[in-house]
Amino acid sequence: MGHTKTNQRWYNNTVRAFHRLNTLLDPYPQERYTSKTYEQIQEILNNHDDARAVKYKARLDEYTRLFIHMSFMFQPRHLRRASARLDVSFDQTYIGTPTTKGYSRRKLKNKVAEERQAGNMGTRSPGPVDAFAGWHVKDGPRTDYQRGEIDQTAPDSGTNKTYDWGWVANLAVRVDSEAPGSKRFPRLVVAATISIPNKEVAEEAVGLLRSAISLGMKPGVADADKQYWAGSLPTRLLEPALKTGFTPSTEYRVDQLGVKGGDHGALFVEGDAYCPSTPRSLLDASKDAQTGVIDIPTYKARIEGRKNFQLHVKQKADANGKTMLRCPALGLSPTVVCPLREMLAKAAKKARPLVEPETLDEEALDTICRKHSASFDLSEMRAPQQAFEFGSDEWDKFHDHARNGVESENSQLKAAGDEDIETAGRRRVRGVSAAQIMVTFLLVNHNIRKIAAFLSDKIKADAKTFPADTDSADTTRRRDRWANKYIGTTGNGDLRT
Incomplete structure (x- = not known):
């Protein structure tokens, strides 16, 4: 009987301690023991304190950040510093709730009205338990509502989309832009x-980047799919991300390819600024490739040729995304020959692409053609500037490595044999804060397991490359490998030498 009471006491103490912790971190407090009517759900939403939620959400995210930082520091120093910069790839992945019945905020008002009418007749069916979850679109474009907006996402009849009621885990994984695929360090969640x-998908991504730089490494490249960089307003993602020091790497939608605006006479094309006299075939190379007008070898050749017309960086971008660029025919290493720069054209020692005189309209010349340099705001580009030339072999190699890296981690974290963060059965507690507390433990376990596996694989590989000297190996049985320092004998009775 004493054993049973001891177990019960420890269980109760643990449960109470967990709920005390959860109370200090929960941005969305509510009663979660019973199902709610839609009218009760509406009342919970109306009484929600947004200011409190922001404060407690920051506290909850700080809790997770510190635990992940701790697991990252489990690595030996040579692994943490294998790369001079911290490169990341980030994405979202679905995790389930203990209760799967959801609701649509778009239809909630009508549901409440129907429920009140049914209540007068004595039949009111219970609705969901958790008011603070949402519908995750598994196979379609992601929506991103800002703070204060109502999420309109809900399953609709007649569509082929698949929806799941629950939450999403926002994850940033360490990748390698200097040597993609080289496995210089374990791929960890950072x-x-x-x-x-x-809700606030762009803001969650910015939070990941700010959390990642707290590891103490210099920010590098931040890779994500086109629903992030190419689908978010610059004020919500690009501008705050540039202030953290990370440089984007992403795909573009078809409607973002080709010339999309410009400044000081330069043309903005897929994250870079180009000479206004760049041939049209080079400017439209990506668009023509995606629409099937040209084949891949032709596309690669045009991308390579387009580099010559790209404006040169005179001064790197500052924290606000401002950078100084100059004409490609200027500087110590000009890449094109322009009639407007006659002296440089005569001094050129090797053949370079020539700007055709008929493309120059002197009355329409802007700053980039008349002055030595001009200031550009990178956040004004409709397609964000990237770490690598979009469409180049270097871009392809890194982007494939980064996307495969984060998707592989998502699959491993959801694998049934290990952490299995998607299954609510691993987290028999309700509410998003309780889920994040439990998932944090699972992420720490995942990181430590990856570090141990990486070190084990390295030891095995070294053993194959540098086999031990069998002549000098100690063949003494393990049970005899001890020594008595008082009488001077070893485990097998021999005198110590």
Whole structure:
């Protein structure tokens, strides 16, 4: 009987301690023991304190950041510093809730009205348990509602999309832009949060980047799919991300390819600024490739040729995204020959692409053609500037490595034999904060397991490359490998030498 009471006491103490912790971190407090009517769900939403939620969400994310930082520091120093910069790839992945019945905020008002009418007749069916979850779109474009907006995402009849009621884990994984695929260090989760689907996706991504730089490494490249960089307003993602020091790497939608605006006479094309006299075939290379007008070898050749017309960096971008660029026919290493720069054209020692005189309209010349340099705001580009030339072999290699890296980690974290963060059965507690507390433990376990596996594989590889000297190996049985320092004998009775 004493054993049973001891077990019960420890269980109760653990449960109470967990709920005390959860109370200090929960941005969305509510009663979660019973199902709610839609009218009760509406009342919970109306009484929600947004200011309190922001404060407690920051506290919850800080809790996760510190645990992940601790697991990252488990690595030996040579692994942490294998790369001079911290490169990351980030994405969202679905995690389930203990209760799967959801609701649509778009239809909630009508549901409440129907429920009140049914209540007068004595039949009111219970609705969901958790008011603060959402519908995750598994196979379609992601929506991103800002703070204060109502999430309109809900399953609709007649569509082929698949929806799941729950939350999403926002994960940033360490990747390698200097040597993609070289496996110089274990691929670890370096930042994580949990959020309601479709809400503040861009802001959650910025939070991941800010959390990642707290590891103390210099920010490098931040890779993500086109629903992030190419789908978010610059004020929500690009501008705050540039202030953290990370440089984007992403794909573009078809409507973002080709010339999309410009400044000081230069043309903005897929994250870079180009000479206004760049041939049209080079400017439209990506668009023509995606629409099937040209084949891949032709596309690669045009991308390579387009580099010559790209404006040169005179001064790197500052924290606000401002940078000084100059004409490609200027500087110590000009890449084109322009009639407007006659002296440089005569001094050129090797053949370079020539700007055709008929493309120059002196009355329409802007700053980039008349002055030595001009200031550009990178955040004004409709397609964000990238770490690598979009479409180049270097870009292809890194982007494939980065996307495969984060998707592989998502699959491993959801694998049934290990952490299995998607299954709510691993987290028999309700609420997004409780889920994040439990998932944080699982992420730490994942990172430590990856570090141990990486070191084990390295030892095995070294053993194959540099086999031990069998002549000098100690063949004494393990049970005899001890020595008595008082009488001077070893485990097998021999005198110590």
